[in-house]
Amino acid sequence: MNRSLSSSKQSQLLLLRLLEPQTSTVPSYSLLRHLCTEPNPPPPPPPQDEDSLITKAVQLLQAPENENSGSTQLRQLLFSSSSPSSPGLFRQIARRLNSSSQALKFFDYIQSNAPSQDLHSLSSTFQAIFELASREPNSQEKLLELYRTSKERNVPLTINGATLLVRCLGRARMVDEVLGVANELDSSLKNTHFCNVVIDVLFRLGYADYAHNVVDEMLQPNAECPPNDITGDIVFAALLRREWPRRTFNDEEIVGLVSKFGECGVFLDSPKLTQLITKLCRNRNTNRAWDVLHHVMKSGGAVETASCNALLTGLARDEDFERMNKLTTEMIQMDIQPNVVTFGILINRMCKSRRVDEALEFLEKMKGGSEGVSVEPDVIMYNTLIDGLCKVGRQEEGLSLMDQMRLNKCVPNTVTYNCLIDGFCKAGEIERAHELFDQMNKERVFPNSITLNTLVDGMCRHGRINSAVEFFNDMQSNGLKGNAVTYTTVIKAFCNVNNIDKAMEFFNQMLKVGCTPDAIVYYTLISGLSLAGRMDDASCVVSKLKEAGFCLDTVSYNNLVSGFCKKNKLDRAYEMLKEMEQAGVKPDSFTYNILISYLSKTGNFKIAHTVMRKMVKEGIVPTVVTYGALIHAYCLNNKIDKAMKIFRDLSSASEVAPNTVIYNILIDSLCKNNDVELALSLMHDMKCKGVRPNITTYNAMFKGLRDKNLLEKAFELMDRMVEQACNPDYITMEVLTEWLSAVGETGKLKNFVEGYEVSASSG
DNA sequence: CTAGGGTTAG
Structure with missing residues (x-):
């Protein structure tokens, strides 16, 4: 008998512990584990003699026919002045009842029979009813119903009851009711734990603004519920979530909250700090990211390598070498160990800035440990360097680096080969690229779509479209889809x-x-x-x-x-x-230039000028191309004077300087209209203004000079061409060969061609 | 860490 009693008591205690609302985990709320770290304080254990009273009362209440025989006993037990009474007594009885409905009956019984209506006692009894209901089937509906009942009967909520309800209402997605509970709860009862639950629920339901209001209140100086680490966890996890159904938080708001939390001594944990810095950098807010990290550093928060790496990535993208150096120095000073990622970011930045030799030196220093820490380069680092070499046309060295990485027990992967293949393709060495492709297949390093596209692009760019197509088809039949x-x-x-x-x-x-x-x-x-x-x-x-x-x-x-x-x-x-x-x-300047060019070429100069005015009105400034179009059109319409007038106006105004194309149009037109002298003076003008003639300029001039048989002038220009290393094209050769042979000056032509051969071999 | 593609006008 004794034994069975004590064992039943043990199991009761166990049951009670299990029934505590804070320890019942709800799977859909993973944060609950966090939230449970600071539960509302549990009630003190009842005195021993009270325990037997509770057991007795429960027995009476659960007896099948207690209505008549039990009620007197019960009344005596509960309300006689000799009975011990503690504020939690009714709640403890209610908790041990079989169901919420039974407990509700008990509540009614107390409410109508208790000599004094102690509100607090009633509230805590109702809390027990909520607790029972939360563990029953259809708990959501039951709790909602009970919540309404409690309101009808004017029973104020307890803090634990309110917490339970907020979670339940949240799961039922009833935002108005959640807010109702939060407002209704006596503010002297509210605690940080309750506020955390409310914030969590509101964020989860997507009502970020409401959640924000609660957070703001908590962040007020002398707030009744100051934030704790869990508050920070909930808020920042929510703010850093990728997308928001209703609204997104801008960086400023988030940073503002970070510093406000910081003033309350609450910091982001390391992964969230890293996440925030990454987000800020991605939004081109590197300055703010810098400030956030340094703020945490100064206030003594924990900063790990990953957060610094995130900031370094942003600085690297901004090409802010100064601050990259500063940060790495700070890392070493603060004993934040740089890792292979840190060095990878630095090396990548150097390569992207075409400072490959510095990057290679850095690699050696890194291996030797003279950068503060000794780090073994990984495949990513080698790939970065190989790509860097290939991008500056040093693909042969890239190849050697692949050998070197093998010696360092680093196995080349698809990326390694892709970089090298691209390098050889860009250099026009398509065969070598193919060899590398074969080699990677032999090594069972599998090509991917980047490999395919690199080779196809390489072949297309070097005029081998048919080979490209053939290769593409081969790959597709091998299962590598385009x-x-x-x-x-x-x-x-x-x-x-x-x-x-x-x-x-x-x-x-x-x-x-x-x-x-x-x-x-x-x-x-x-x-x-x-x-x-x-x-x-x-x-x-x-x-x-x-x-x-x-x-x-x-x-x-x-x-x-x-x-x-x-x-x-x-x-x-x-x-x-x-x-x-x-x-x-x-429309942009292209749109207008296309129209102006077409209209003026077809002789619609009036409309062309109207379009030009519209262009200016839209805030698009006519460029040298716009004037070029007009000049070209006037020339084509045999209005060279008009064309020359525009040109002179341009030359005198400083905004738009005539370029080679403008001169070419005019020179070509003047030569064709027998005004070689004026064309020559334009050539001179070019020289004075520092505008370089190109092959089109020379070809136009040679044709004009040939028509007037101005040999000496042509020789002068030929010398200048060689001087400027302006290569003749087939038009130049055709015009000069025909003309100079006809006048017996083949020697001059020979010298001209040889001039290029000499400068080609010496350069 | 690798490609990334269309850019039109005189």
Whole structure:
């Protein structure tokens, strides 16, 4: 008997512990574990004689027919003056009852029978009812119902009851009720734990503003519920979440909160600090990131390497070498060990700034431990350096570095090969690139789409479109699929050689194999088709682009406007302009220059000038290209005086300086109109103004001089060409060969050509 | 750490 009693008592105690609301974990609220670290204080254990009273009362209440025989006993037990009474007595009885409904009956019994209506006692009894209900099936509905009941009966909530309700209401997504509980709860009862739960629930429901209000209150000086570490955890975890359904927090708000929390002695933990710095740097707020990190450093918060690395990444992107150095020095001073990532960031920055030799030196120092810490370079670091070497045309050294990395037990991976393949492709050494490709396959380092695109692009850029296509097909049958970039590269290459049919064929192929085109694929085709004058096809692609849900951008509209102009379809061009306006795509200087060029070339100088005024009104300043278009058009329309007037006006005004193209237009035009003298004076003008002639300038001059047979002047220019290392093209050679042979000056021609051979071998 | 693609005008 004794034994069974004590064992039942043990199990009761165990049960009671399990039933404590703070220890019941709810799986959907992972933070609860955190929240439980500071629960509301548990009630003190009841005195021994009270315990038996509670047991007795529970027995009476649970007896099946207690109504008549038990009620007298019960009344005596609970309300006689000889009974011990403690404020938690009724709650403890209620807690041990079988169900919330039974407990509610008990509550009613007390409310109608107790001689004195002690509100606090009633509240705490109702808390027990909430606790029971929270562990029963359909707890949400029951709790909501009980909450309403408590309001009807004017029973104030206890702090634990309110906490329980807020969680439950949160799970039921009932924001108004959550706020109701928070407002209703007596403010003297509120504590930090309760506020944390409210904030957590509000954030989870997406009501960041409401949560923010609660946080603000907590951050007031002398607040009743000052924030603790858990508050910080909840708030910053929520603020740093990637996307917000209702609103996003801007960096300033977050940084403001960080410093306010800091004043209360609450700091972000290390991962969150790193996350915040990364976010700030990504938003180009490196200054603020710098301040945040240094603020934490100064206030004695913990700063780990990862946070410094995050800031270094931002500084590296800004090319802020000064602060990069400062930060690394600080790290060493503060005993924050740089790691392989830290050095990787530094080396990457040096390589990107084409300071590869410094980066290589740094690698050696790093290995030797003279940078404060000895760190073994990893594959990423070697790849960074190999890429750096390749990007400055030192791919052979990149290759040697790959050998060296092998010696250091670092295995090259796909990225290593991709960097080298790109290096050799850019250098035009396509064969070597292919060899590397074969080598990687042999080593079972598998190529990826970057490898494919690099090689395809390399071949296309070096005029080997057919090989590129063949390679692409081979890869596809080997299971390496092309992506939108691969197709863009090939389509572009075919457009460049004016093979529009092939370009379209690849576009159709990509649709067929299920590779979804992105906007750039469409833009590429529109550009290619417009340039080729295939405006019907271009319009067809535009429709497809729109069907796919993309929009045209300014560049594409410009291509189309230009295409329609070239086909003399001014109405279609204007249609495009109208569409641009409707779509809110702003015309830029290209748009206006295209129009001005077309209008003036077709003799519509008046309208061209109207467009130019509109351009200025829209805040786009006419450039040298705009004036070039007008000058060109006046020349084409045999109004060289007008063209020369614009040129002189330009020369006297300082904003727009004539460039080589302007001079070329005029020189070409003057030569063709038998005014070689004026053309020559323009050549002289160029020399004075420091505008370099190019092969087009010389070709125009040679033709003009040939027509007037001005040999001496031609020889002068030939010498200047050699001097300036301006290479002749086939036009130059054709004109000079014909002319100089006819006048018996082949020797001069020979010297001219040899001049280049000499300067080529010596340079 | 690697490619990334369409840039239109005289």
